[in-house]
Amino acid sequence: MLTKKVKSRISFLVISIVLLITSVFFILNSLKENVxxxxxxxxxxxxxxxxxxxxxxxxxxxxxxxxxxxxxxxxxxxxxxxxxxxxxxxxxxxxxxxxxxxxxxxxxxxxxxxxxxxxxxxxxxxxxxxxxxxxxxxxxxx
Amino acid sequence: MIINFISMNGYGSFVWLSFGIVLISCLVLYLKTKKTLRKYEKEFIAEFETLSESNKKAVLEKSRIANQILATNSRAD
Amino acid sequence: MIKFLLPSNIYFFLGKIIKFINSIFFLILIIGLAFALVLSPPDYIQGDSVRIMYVHVPSAWIGLASFSLISLFSILNFVFKTKNLYLINKSIAPIGLLFTSLAVVTGSLWGQPTWGTWWAWDARLTSMIILIFFYVLFILSYKLIKKEDLAVKVSSFLAIIGSINLIIIKYSVEWWSTLHQPASLKLGNSSSIHSSMMLPLMIMLLVLLLYGALIFLMKYKTEIIKMKKKNVKRL
CATH class of the missing domain: 2.40.50.140 (Nucleic acid-binding proteins)
Known part of the structure; x- marks a missing residue:
């Protein structure tokens, strides 16, 4: 049902969001004291x-x-x-x-x-x- | 009773100020949005008026929205 | 369903809904204000300053909900490339910015008599300020960038990054020690707001939601007219 283009966009999005969340998690963890x-x-x-x-x-x-x-x-x-x-x-x-x-x-x-x-x-x-x-x-x- | 209502046991200025700010800023955004909407409706009609008769007909036949915009604006005037 | 969502079909309903909201809005506004300012009781500790909550909490909710919608639509737009979603996002953003700012201002007005300070750089308050920055950047991205393709890309990027800030705002009061109190309403839990205060809160939420819907519909109508104007030229 989904075209190839749409599928590749979804996977790109999922990968970048996962990366983003992990990096934010590490940043916040290191800032914990200041937060x-x-x-x-x-x-x-x-x-x-x-x-x-x-x-x-x-x-x-x-x-x-x-x-x-x-x-x-x-x-x-x-x-x-x-x-x-x-x-x-x-x-x-x-x-x-x-x-x-x-x-x-x-x-x-x-x-x-x-x-x-x-x-x-x-x-x-x-x-x-x-x-x-x-x-x-x-x-x-x- | 009324003085009590206005002063709200000393919290009056904070309460009235926050309700005032909310109401006024909402009103300002409403008026601004309405003005922009009217402006674009007018511009659309001006654009439409520059077309030749046959083109006008074509637009009206093709686009239901164009019909609507023209109709609402003539009512407002 | 898809056909129903076409701009040309939606346009017909916009006018009707705007009229409907206009007809009932003032009645509900007056009921809401009467409950919020007169009929509801003062709080057992905060006294009458609790009334600020009736505009503060709905504003904060709408500010957060607007950005959640913008993020969701940006993701859908990125995947399916539907121009309509971009128009919807442009129409939601001003409402979100207004209400997030109002939440911060009214919160500050509540903080002074309650906490004893206008402002504290705790995690909740700081993350709300960051949300305002995201709204401003989002709005600037489509106001300043003239090329539409690029504007869509930049604004979607901002919306998706900003969605992480939403999660931080939501859980800031649970993860870290903050001056701001934890949420009073939790899904699946009984609320810690008494029913006599819940009623004005819900009516004021309805009032502000109706107002937000009104602004959204008018903005959206404007966007459709703008689009149609370009099409007329092309004919």
Whole structure:
């Protein structure tokens, strides 16, 4: 049914697409470090070439009950439920910053467990619902 | 009530700005597309008018689209 | 079926469909805006800024869907050499560019009150910017290249390369850590959007789809007239 010309075009196309996908895959793989927007506390802990004092981003959940704020600074713990990092920040946090919500902190590590942030971003999750419908979340989790 | 609706608990400027941008840019693209369509319809008719009577007849017999374009444009005018 | 797809046959339906969309469009637009801005509840964390989602998400979907269609048609055009597909692609591209840009702009307007920043160079946001570049290059390729054969080749090449970026956009939020949240709607999974917010989202999607269809049909009509004009000269 297909003519010879059409068949040769299809095979040319398939071969070039396969080559293209493989090359993009390798490029992305080598760029992996740069593509990550933030490191989780676990990644930060086990990353060997992590320079203390270099600007990085740490992301995870704000640990429940870990927020301490006074007039000068706000302190809280970022956790990924395996490891955690204590963060200190002076400045205003976004409205959505809260306990047990996602957060990304930009700044420098002082040591493996203490992070000084210049900027706090709130990371929103994918759930959308009206107030007072928490059980929607629980149903959804199942 | 109305002030509440406009301010949206402080998010008003962001919400209204995004809906405004969407509506306005959609309207602009619509008008631009419509203008281009009209322009080409007019050009097509101008081209058609330059033909001799016998050629006009030939085009109309051969092409249903030519018929359509001429018909829609005379209605619009 | 093939006969039905000939431009001369399609042309007759274009006018009718355009009229039909025009007649129902404003009614649906007003219903959509009423649900999106008034009737739907605010979100439990984001408050009223969730309403931006009702234009942001449909715009992003249409931007991605348009490029998927362009890529698919470019592949088919490459294999079967049907000129009609090229005309269709030229008619889809402006809609895709508009909606991808709108998705980025409205997303930025949502990000400022929610994340606390207008912009972040994470994988999702960056790959959307790359999609805009692909649209611009695609449109420039047929605007600037006068030789049609060459324009078809260059634009198809761009569309096929660009389809890989589509895959990256789709999975960026799952493969890498990004500031952007993962997809709320997944095939085969229950959605994490409450039904009272799903309704306005779907109506706004319908509104923007109808708008996109309208622009597409008008552009396509223009392309057919352009083609016919050349044929008249030749007679």
């Amino acid at each position: 990550l927007y933030f490191l989780t506390p676990t990644e930060a802990k086990f990353k060997e070439d992590l320079e203390i004092g270099k600007n990085i981003r740490i992301g995870g959940m704000v640990k429940k009950g870990s927020i301490y704020a006074d007039s000068k600074e706000i302190k809280f713990t970022i956790t990924d439920f395996k490891n955690e990092i204590l963060v200190s920040f002076s400045g205003t946090v976004p409205n959505l910053f809260a306990e047990e919500k996602g957060v990304v902190a930009e700044g420098k590590l002082k040591d493996k467990n203490f992070f000084v942030a210049d900027r706090i971003l709130a990371k929103h999750d994918e759930n959308y619902m009206p107030p007072g419908e928490k059980n929607f979340l629980d149903n959804n989790a199942k």
